[in-house]
Amino acid sequence: MSYKSPLLSLPGAVPAEGPDEGVAAHYGDLFREQRTLADGGGLVDLSHRGVVTVSGEDRLSWLHLLLTQHVSELEPGRATEALILSPNGHVEHALYLVDDGSTVWIHTEPGAQDALISYLESMKFFYRVEVRDATAEYAVVHLPAGSIAEVPEGTVVRETPYGRDVFLPRGELESFAAAHGPVIGALALEALRVEAHRPRLGLETDHRTIPHEVGWIGTAVHLNKGCYRGQETVARVHNLGKPPRRLVFLHLDGSEVHLPGHGTPVRLAADGPEGRQLGFVTTSARHHELGPIALALVKRNVPVDAPLLAGDTAAAQEVVVEP
Numbered sequence: 001m002s003y004k005s006p007l008l009s010l011p012g013a014v015p016a017e018g019p020d021e022g023v024a025a026h027y028g029d030l031f032r033e034q035r036t037l038a039d040g041g042g043l044v045d046l047s048h049r050g051v052v053t054v055s056g057e058d059r060l061s062w063l064h065l066l067l068t069q070h071v072s073e074l075e076p077g078r079a080t081e082a083l084i085l086s087p088n089g090h091v092e093h094a095l096y097l098v099d100d101g102s103t104v105w106i107h108t109e110p111g112a113q114d115a116l117i118s119y120l121e122s123m124k125f126f127y128r129v130e131v132r133d134a135t136a137e138y139a140v141v142h143l144p145a146g147s148i149a150e151v152p153e154g155t156v157v158r159e160t161p162y163g164r165d166v167f168l169p170r171g172e173l174e175s176f177a178a179a180h181g182p183v184i185g186a187l188a189l190e191a192l193r194v195e196a197h198r199p200r201l202g203l204e205t206d207h208r209t210i211p212h213e214v215g216w217i218g219t220a221v222h223l224n225k226g227c228y229r230g231q232e233t234v235a236r237v238h239n240l241g242k243p244p245r246r247l248v249f250l251h252l253d254g255s256e257v258h259l260p261g262h263g264t265p266v267r268l269a270a271d272g273p274e275g276r277q278l279g280f281v282t283t284s285a286r287h288h289e290l291g292p293i294a295l296a297l298v299k300r301n302v303p304v305d306a307p308l309l310a311g312d313t314a315a316a317q318e319v320v321v322e323p
Contacts, residue, residue, distance in 0.1 A: 003110075006174050007045045007183050016186045018262075019110060019202055022048035026185035033188040034288040040146025042184040046165070047139035047173055050113030054120070055103040056129035063104065066123055066229070067095065068211065070222040076101040079158040079165075081220045083211060084119065089233025091209045093119075094201040094220065096165065098158040105156050105167050107140045109201050139173045141166045142189060149180040162196065191285035194295055197249055197320045203262060204247060204282040204295055210234070212243035213297065215321050245279065245297050246321035252284070252292035253314040259284040259292055260310040266296050269307035269314060278302050281310050295320070 003022040008015060012028030015021070023045045026033055036042045054063060064072035069082035076099050084093040093116050097106045108116055113133055120131045143149050144163040151157055151166050158165040168176055177183050193200065199214035210233060211221045221234060237243055252259070266279040279298030287293050294310060300323050302308075308315040 003048050005045050005047045007047070007177055010177075010183055014185070019200075020048065020186040020190075022110065024183070024185040025187045027183060030185070030187055030191075030286065031288040033182075033184040034191055036182065037144045037184050037188050037192060038288070040144050040148075042144070042182045043147075043149065043177060043180050044142040044144075044184050044186065044189045045139075045173075045177070046107070046142050046186075047170070048110045049135075049140045050108040050110060050116070051134040051138045051140065051167060052106040052108065052113050052116060052120075053103050053132045053134045054106070054129055055132070056127070058127040059104050059129050060099065062124075062127040062129050064225070065227075066120070068216075068221040068228060068230075068234070070225045071097075071099075071104075074099050074104075077157075077159075079160050083216060083220050084116070085211075085228070085230025085234070087229055089210050089230035089237075090207065091201065091205050091211060091216075096158065098156065098165075100156050105134075105158070107158075107165060107167070112201075137170060138167045139170045141168050141173070141176065143180070147180075152176075162192075162198075187285070190283065191287045191293075194249075194283050194285045194293055195287055195290065197247070197295065199247060199295070200283065204297065206297075209245075209297075210237060210243055212237050213245045213321060214247045242300055242323070243321070244300055246300050246302075246319075246323055247282075248279075248296050248298055248302075249318040249320050250281075250294040250296055250308065250310060250315040251290065251318070252294055252310060254291040256292070256313045259286065260294065260313050264311040266298055266315070267309045268302070269309050273309060273312050275309075278308075284310075 013024040016025035067082035156167040264281040265277040267275040284294035
């Protein structure tokens with residue numbers, strides 16, 4: 001593990017695994033942490049995420065050419081999200097960004113900043129932009145919707161319906177947490193993300209995911225903007241066809257002790273655990289009100305009312321992406 005948050009030294013901290021390695025999974029009481037977060041309290045340590053800045057007078061017009069989102073006239077302080085696609089339209093990067101009037105601030109999945117910067121640098125050409133890895137200097141902290149925590153003056157904040165992402169100088173991470181805690185682990189935030197049906201790169205996506213499959217059309221993909229890499233696939237599927245897979249929300253059998261992990265096969269319940277695989281679990285969580293829940297990616301033609309099996313666990317589905 002190359003990064004370890006200083007907030008892992010707080011009492012009760014249990015280290016997270018997988019993509020959130022380096023921060024805490026929880027601090028001893030997962031459901032209490034979820035309830036606090038849902039009520040607008042506490043903060044989540046996302047200091048393991050990558051931070052990239054883009055400055056220069058051409059920054060917005062240049063990013064507009066590269067991203068799936070319309071950002072050429074992005075107003076200062078307005079949060080948005082965007083993707084970078086492969087030439088074939090497959091999702092390569094998910095960016096969460098805000099412009100402060102002179103610089104675009106972006107946070108990405110942990111460790112993804114190097115590949116992102118490499119791609120952006122290769123596309124600079126004659127544009128007046130500067131791309132910088134700011135991960136060593138800034139840590140992302142999430143304040144939930146409804147939080148009354150005050151951030152230091154001049155701090156860059158990305159405000160969304162789900163809360164505020166604060167780009168905090170790393171040297172202020174511990175003092176900010178002490179002032180605005182309790183600190184809440186990544187598992188609580190993940191449970192609320194699953195409840196909200198929000199996809200995450202590397203969990204709800206694989207090497208062949210297109211934006212339509214996971215519900216990124218509209219939120220991260222603008223359908224009425226100029227060309228960008230992968231745009232032909234986006235337009236063709238939107239206008240002429242349907243994506244081969246679709247994201248679903250699963251209510252899992254609460255009597256099972258273990259949650260089905262990422263990659264667990266999904267099948268029709270009628271076919272049993274040896275039946276044909278029709279998809280896989282992307283993220284599962286224990287929710288403080290809903291019980292065990294999950295997101296899964298399944299073939300588009302799976303009947304929307306069909307009971308499913310996630311591994312050996314019975315699952316009832318809710319539609320996220322229309323078939």
